[in-house]
Amino acid sequence: MNVCIIGSGYVGLTTGAVLAQLGHHVTCVDLDQNKVKTLNDGKVPIYEPGLEELIQENAKKGTLSFTTEVQKAIQQNEIIMIAVGTPLRPDQTTDLSYVESVIEDLANSINSYKIIITKSTVPVGTNEWMNRTLIQKGVRPDLFDLVSNPEFLKEGTAIKDMLNPDKIVVGTTNEKMVDTVKQLYKGLDTLYIVTNLNGAELIKYASNAFLATKISFINELARISDAFDVDIKTISKALGTDPRIGPHFLNAGIGYGGSCFPKDLTTLTFSAISKQVVPYLLHAVQKVNDTQVDYYLEKLQDSIPDLSTARIALWGLAFKPGTDDTRHSPAIRLLERLSEHKCEVQGYDPVAVLNHPSFRQLDDLYESVKNCDALILVTEWEEFHQNVDWNKVKQNMKGSVILDGRNVLDPEVAHQYGFQYLGVGRH
Numbered sequence: 335m336n337v338c339i340i341g342s343g344y345v346g347l348t349t350g351a352v353l354a355q356l357g358h359h360v361t362c363v364d365l366d367q368n369k370v371k372t373l374n375d376g377k378v379p380i381y382e383p384g385l386e387e388l389i390q391e392n393a394k395k396g397t398l399s400f401t402t403e404v405q406k407a408i409q410q411n412e413i414i415m416i417a418v419g420t421p422l423r424p425d426q427t428t429d430l431s432y433v434e435s436v437i438e439d440l441a442n443s444i445n446s447y448k449i450i451i452t453k454s455t456v457p458v459g460t461n462e463w464m465n466r467t468l469i470q471k472g473v474r475p476d477l478f479d480l481v482s483n484p485e486f487l488k489e490g491t492a493i494k495d496m497l498n499p500d501k502i503v504v505g506t507t508n509e510k511m512v513d514t515v516k517q518l519y520k521g522l523d524t525l526y527i528v529t530n531l532n533g534a535e536l537i538k539y540a541s542n543a544f545l546a547t548k549i550s551f552i553n554e555l556a557r558i559s560d561a562f563d564v565d566i567k568t569i570s571k572a573l574g575t576d577p578r579i580g581p582h583f584l585n586a587g588i589g590y591g592g593s594c595f596p597k598d599l600t601t602l603t604f605s606a607i608s609k610q611v612v613p614y615l616l617h618a619v620q621k622v623n624d625t626q627v628d629y630y631l632e633k634l635q636d637s638i639p640d641l642s643t644a645r646i647a648l649w650g651l652a653f654k655p656g657t658d659d660t661r662h663s664p665a666i667r668l669l670e671r672l673s674e675h676k677c678e679v680q681g682y683d684p685v686a687v688l689n690h691p692s693f694r695q696l697d698d699l700y701e702s703v704k705n706c707d708a709l710i711l712v713t714e715w716e717e718f719h720q721n722v723d724w725n726k727v728k729q730n731m732k733g734s735v736i737l738d739g740r741n742v743l744d745p746e747v748a749h750q751y752g753f754q755y756l757g758v759g760r761h
């Protein structure tokens with residue numbers, strides 16, 4: 335099939351590379367000329383394991399190419415996938431300007447039948463609005479079908495996730511589209527969930543909201559565990575044995591981040607309120623996450639009462655391991671709080687970079703703790719908990735406090751090296 339993908343971010347590039355690998359001819363479009371040039375030079379502007387290799391392999395075979403020429407790409411392909419960003423505006427509403435601009439491009443370019451597939455996460459009702467808008471802008475209804483086909487990939491394991499989906503969701507009003515989507519993903523053995531446009535959009539929000547709820551639940555339980563001197567890891571383990579609960583997304587930590595959970599929770603909350611539904615639970619999930627860093631900073635202050643004279647090291651800046659993405663990372667929240675306390679903050683991450691006036695980024699794990707009063711482990715990169723020379727860390731640090739924001743260190747080992755260990759719901 336000939337596929338055009340508009341938007342070359344995480345979702346667009348991964349979808350493009352995987353569809354090319356499945357045997358389709360894919361053209362990825364992006365308005366950013368520098369990005370397209372970089373991609374045509376065989377380089378990938380984001381850190382995503384395996385993506386560069388897959389892109390290079392398919393570009394070489396001639397099944398994957400990159401362009402800024404959106405009109406031409408729309409006209410030359412029958413399948414048009416929309417994978418542009420849908421960020422939040424400062425007032426927390428969803429900025430749909432990239433989607434609107436694609437609709438404008440489609441209205442100006444459609445000259446033959448197109449199947450338009452929305453991969454971007456868009457608020458419930460957006461695909462119906464897109465359908466109406468295309469017709470209002472003069473596109474004949476028989477010249478297109480619109481399908482909502484949300485993406486569930488995770489950063490850091492994006493290719494694996496796309497090649498092994500739990501399900502493929504198809505939102506459509508035209509039954510025939512289900513076969514088209516099945517043809518597109520031919521080779522992926524999975525379950526198809528067919529629903530209408532609103533249903534497909536809502537599944538995506540429901541999925542992220544549920545996962546975030548699990549995290550906030552276990553994070554609240556971590557606070558309660560602390561109060562009763564119980565190790566939260568035992569609680570998670572016990573909960574996870576019940577198949578009705580399941581073991582995943584029950585790792586307590588200093589909160590979830592990334593480009594999806596915080597944004598999608600906010601959008602779902604707005605959607606509910608717009609229909610006079612009070613989202614009590616969603617508010618609570620957000621509240622736990624928004625206060626998790628503060629709660630554990632208070633614990634740090636029990637050990638270091640005057641943070642204003644302290645120097646703190648952060649290990650990890652990315653919102654999770656396997657990515658260089660710092661969007662909504664707890665590291666940023668920590669940095670802001672620590673700068674309010676006027677302490678000096680420095681740190682290290684194997685791939686992520688944080689440009690912040692109050693932060694000094696170092697490029698060595700051991701250098702990053704030099705003369706620090708405390709070390710906060712923010713992201714559970716393997717090099718922060720496997721084969722660490724703790725003697726060296728201890729020698730380089732001035733103080734001895736470790737706040738393990740991901741519960742990946744062994745408290746016993748930390749104690750043996752003379753550290754004071756503070757975990758999230760364990761010590």
Ligand code: UDX
Nearest residue numbers: 485486487488489583584585587590591592594653654
């Ligand atoms: C998420 C969804 O998992 C994915 O299906 C969707 O398509 C996009 O949003 P992603 O944002 O890449 O993916 O990250 P994910 O692995 O889900 O982690 C999100 C955040 O939750 C991270 O900050 C992670 O550290 C945190 N987390 C995860 C926890 O704090 N505890 C856990 O047990 C699991």
